[in-house]
Amino acid sequence: MSNEIANYNPGQASLMEMRADATRFPRLNVITREQAISGLTRIVSQAFLYRGQAADPVNVQFIANSLLNELLDDEKYGASCLSLAEIQVVVKRAVLESDMFGISVASLYKSIMAYVKGEGHIIQQKIWEARKKEEDKRFQVSILNPNPMLQAFTGEFLKNHKINK
Numbered sequence: 001m002s003n004e005i006a007n008y009n010p011g012q013a014s015l016m017e018m019r020a021d022a023t024r025f026p027r028l029n030v031i032t033r034e035q036a037i038s039g040l041t042r043i044v045s046q047a048f049l050y051r052g053q054a055a056d057p058v059n060v061q062f063i064a065n066s067l068l069n070e071l072l073d074d075e076k077y078g079a080s081c082l083s084l085a086e087i088q089v090v091v092k093r094a095v096l097e098s099d100m101f102g103i104s105v106a107s108l109y110k111s112i113m114a115y116v117k118g119e120g121h122i123i124q125q126k127i128w129e130a131r132k133k134e135e136d137k138r139f140q141v142s143i144l145n146p147n148p149m150l151q152a153f154t155g156e157f158l159k160n161h162k163i164n165k
Helices: 015-020 033-051 055-075 083-098 105-117 119-144 148-159
Strands: none
Touching: 015 083, 015 119, 033 055, 033 083, 055 083, 055 105, 105 119
């Protein structure tokens, strides 16, 4: 997987699409640490630039590493199942729309976890519901129109295994 997969283009996908497509938007827990650090470094640098603050490379690297560790360590809410694209959108939104007091591990983590517990959770539930409906629909279709081979085998089995009275 390349880091370019995770780059977010606003005209390209919604948060719902990002959440639903783990292939196109790979999760933190499946990409390499190097890919995750590279992506988070870009996101943190972008956050500093949007705030009009100087982005010291050592500070950016520390924030990216520490933020990744915190997200991967979160077992309760599943933050490790976020994609870099989602994180980029959430961080950009937080920087632009909130009164964030500087860019830090704590401020970014807090914004990301607010998404995970709120909007991200709601989006994930909608995806699960849609997938369940699709699965139920496929199951109903398979009952109404079973596989012809299965019908033939079932008929043959019943013919050959009649219970004699």
